[in-house]
Amino acid sequence: MEEPLALHPVKLYVYDLSKGMARRLSPLMLGKQLDGIWHTSIIVHKDEFFYGSRGISSCPPGETVLGPPDSVVDLGNTEVTEEIFLEYLSSLGESMFRRESYNFFDHNCNTFSNEVSQFLTGRKIPSYITDLPAEVLATPFGQALKPLLDSIKIQPAGGNTFSRHNGQS
Numbered sequence: 001m002e003e004p005l006a007l008h009p010v011k012l013y014v015y016d017l018s019k020g021m022a023r024r025l026s027p028l029m030l031g032k033q034l035d036g037i038w039h040t041s042i043i044v045h046k047d048e049f050f051y052g053s054r055g056i057s058s059c060p061p062g063e064t065v066l067g068p069p070d071s072v073v074d075l076g077n078t079e080v081t082e083e084i085f086l087e088y089l090s091s092l093g094e095s096m097f098r099r100e101s102y103n104f105f106d107h108n109c110n111t112f113s114n115e116v117s118q119f120l121t122g123r124k125i126p127s128y129i130t131d132l133p134a135e136v137l138a139t140p141f142g143q144a145l146k147p148l149l150d151s152i153k154i155q156p157a158g159g160n161t162f163s164r165h166n167g168q169s
Contacts, residue, residue: 007077010120011043012113013061013069014129030139038129039066040113042075044120045082049089051112055099056089078120088119104149105133 016022016036026034041050041064048061062068080088096115101107110132114125124130136142 005079006081007079008044008082010075010078010117012073012075012117012125013041013043013048014071014073015039015041015066016070017066029141030136031141032135032139034132034135035128036070038110038132040110040125040129042113042116042120043072044078045085049116051097051102051109053099053102055102056093056097056112073126075117075123075125076121080120085120089116092116104151105137105146108133 014036015038017039018037020036022034022037026032039050041048043049043061046061047058048063049056049058050064051057078085092112092115097107097112110125110129114130117123117125137146
């Protein structure tokens with residue numbers, strides 16, 4: 001008789017990079033209310049995994065410079081083992097999520113979290129996070145700021161760049 005596969009919880013950490021400023025200033029600047037400027041990461045197998053301008057990184061949960069998350073979303077459970085997950089991350093780091101592929105609007109931490117969540121649980125992350133760039137760009141001010149914002153590279157300090165050769169370097 002086969003042993004049942006172990007289930008591992010998968011969480012989404014959500015951080016507001018604006019620390020509340022988006023909520024206060026967005027009506028004036030964009031003409032619409034934004035609740036935050038979201039950075040997300042995936043928590044699985046006792047580590048926090050995120051994507052930024054240095055590529056895929058990991059750290060113990062909540063130990064980036066961002067501190068504790070503003071909210072935690074339970075994404076469900078996965079049967080994917082840590083070994084398979086780390087191989088998957090290594091593959092992503094060599095293909096879709098290389099450091100030079102990072103783009104503030106189009107290919108960012110939230111894109112990564114959404115991709116990894118679907119791999120682990122079959123579920124997407126909340127649309128209020130993934131739809132935010134399109135909401136901002138749909139405003140005249142967002143369009144005016146796009147060239148400046150495209151040059152922004154976000155990489156929360158605290159964490160190690162993920163490497164295939166030694167798991168987490």
